[in-house]
Amino acid sequence: MKSFQFFTYLTFFALIHRIAGFTLITFDVDGTLVKGSGNAMNASAHSRAYTHAVSTILNNGNPVQPVAEALPIHLYHGSTDGLILLRLARATLNLESKDSFPKLEEMFNCMYDFISDMEEGEVANHITTLPGVLEHLKTLATMKNNVMCGLVTGNVEGIARKKMKAVGxxxxxxxxxxxxxxxxWYGANDIGFLGGFGSDYCSGKIDDLDRNHLDRGEQIAIAVNRCRNILESNKEYAGKKLKKVVHVGDAPADVLAAKWLSQVQADLKEKGGEYICVGCVAVATGSYPADELRQLAGESIPGIWEPIILEDGMGDASFIEACAIIDS
Incomplete structure (x- = not known):
């Protein structure tokens, strides 16, 4: 009897380790990992890339107004590069999305071309990492046995690569x-990393403000699928299965995007499908107060939707704990 019990224990133990849990943590960039100076939206390399792309691709090189002058803040803050480009095209050139959308890929590439040859100092000008970011990321770098980290950002992927290199x-x-x-991305293939980016998905629906978070939600889903692809195709991750994604972001769009994905997972669970837990660490280090982010997050649903709000963002000593990483 004891031998049977011991065998049963070993079998159960082996099963646990054969399907060890894995956590994906995705980070927004602006307001989460980095902060800009007061005039960053007009003066940073990234902001200038918008006007360069719209001017070059849609206006024969003739200049257009900068984003912060042409658009109200709610049409660009927390939005994605694709939606911002299309909104800028309409505001400055009176072009509807149906006319500018077919040129979106060209504009993404043009934005990257604008930044790709810049020195790191110019790319990093007007932006700097927020408190605690580098320290916590270095800690996460030691946890790769059960954690993957990537970006989910509205940035064009090549630009995100250049920015992350420039700020350390x-x-x-x-x-x-x-x-x-x-x-x-030529010139940035040696500094690539996992993620879902503004250049991966854009709905083109510039009048629907819900797309600010729904487009970002699609980008989180893209990052999730890429993480699964890596886990399933690399022998070093044999027996690992993605069980949770945690999105870290500062804007309402980040919270609502993660919440939308949790609802997708809840539907999968109800239908008996494979699902993951969605967590969100909402950081009040951007333009939005903690109370607003908390209200948007709503109540936690254990195993499906697990949000937490940190007023000090990644400067909070408990940031890693807040991510609630699944033990392997």
């Missing part, structure tokens, strides 16, 4: 290598 985030070694399905 890439050097923390926390960001996981890219999935083989991710696009190649």
């Amino acid at each position: 985030v890439f050097e923390t070694n926390a960001l996981s290598p890219p999935c083989q399905t991710q696009k190649s």
Whole structure:
């Protein structure tokens, strides 16, 4: 009898380790990992790339107004590069989305071209990492046995790569290598990392303000699928299964995007499908107060939707604990 019990215990123990849990942590960039100076939206390399792309691709090189002058803040803050480009095109050139959307890929590439040859100092001008970011990322870099880290950001992927290199985030070694399905960006292929980006998905629906978070939700889903692809296709992750994604962001769009994905997972669970837990660490280090983020997050649903709000963002000593990483 004792032998049977011991065998049963070993079998159960082996099963646990054969399907060990894995956590994906995705980070927004602006307001979460980095902060800008007061005039960053007009003066930073990234902000200037918008006007350069719209001017070059849609206006024969003739200048257009900067984003912060042409658009009200709610049409660009927390939005994605694709939606911002399309809104800028309409505001400055009176072009509807149906006319500018077919040129979106060209504009993404033009934005990247504008930044790709810049020195790191110019890319990093007007932006700097927020308190605690580099320290916590270095800690996460030691936890790769059961954690992958990547970005989910509205940024064009190539620009995100350049920004993370310029501000020192890439050097923390926390960001996981890219999935083989991710696009190649000349001059930045040696600094690639996992994620879902503004250049991966854009609905083109510039009048629907819900798309600010729904487009970002699609980008989190893209990052999730890429993480699964890596886990399933690499022998070093044999027996690992993605059980949770935690999105870290500062804007309402980040909270609502993660919440939308949790609702998708709840539907999968109800139908008996494979689902994951969705967590969100909402950080009040951008333009939005903790109370607003808390109200948007709503109540936790254990195992499905697990939000937490940190007023000090990644400067909070308990940030890693707040991510509630699943033990392997």
